[in-house]
Amino acid sequence: MRVGIATARALGLSRGLPLSGVGSLDALARGLGEAAGARDRLVVIDAHRGEVAAALYAAAGERLWGPQLSSPEQLAERIAALPEPVLCGGSGAVRFRLQLTSRTAEIPDDADPVHRVAARQICALAAPPAPGEEESASVAPIYLRPPDAERWRERDSLQAAE
Numbered sequence: 001m002r003v004g005i006a007t008a009r010a011l012g013l014s015r016g017l018p019l020s021g022v023g024s025l026d027a028l029a030r031g032l033g034e035a036a037g038a039r040d041r042l043v044v045i046d047a048h049r050g051e052v053a054a055a056l057y058a059a060a061g062e063r064l065w066g067p068q069l070s071s072p073e074q075l076a077e078r079i080a081a082l083p084e085p086v087l088c089g090g091s092g093a094v095r096f097r098l099q100l101t102s103r104t105a106e107i108p109d110d111a112d113p114v115h116r117v118a119a120r121q122i123c124a125l126a127a128p129p130a131p132g133e134e135e136s137a138s139v140a141p142i143y144l145r146p147p148d149a150e151r152w153r154e155r156d157s158l159q160a161a162e
Helices: 002-015 024-036 072-080 091-095 119-125 148-161
Strands: 040-048 051-057 063-070 086-089
Touching: 024 040, 024 051, 024 063, 024 086, 024 119, 040 063, 040 091, 051 072, 051 091, 063 072
Parallel strands: 040 086
Antiparallel strands: 040 051, 051 063
16 A cells, blocks of 8 residues: 555656545545435445444534444444445445344345445546645545554564563
């Protein structure tokens, strides 16, 4: 991810082009909003390792909570506590449909395009930077879990201590 962002910054700088960052959750939420109507929407991405990355968005589009990393079961508990039904979309909603479906969550059919990031949503969200703001200043990855190397180092140090 860091290499990709560094490459994008270098290409933008060398060509004199602005660079805007758009998160996958935000792009999915925008696409899901077209189907959600007046309901809030929950975007769930399969983060692998039995985890999901999720964020809840209001009907108007602003993020209410997230991004968060949790197990599908923990997310299901949080969904159950929501006061109103939500529309869920994304690869995590498809993969963990059984865990997430409840009386407060609706998940469209697996083939529904709301589960995929669309280029038009990314383009709609990519806004030019504010006047005086460095073009690439706002482009940064969001890490929801520590790098694998850090986890391996901790594991190896614990094994060495034993």
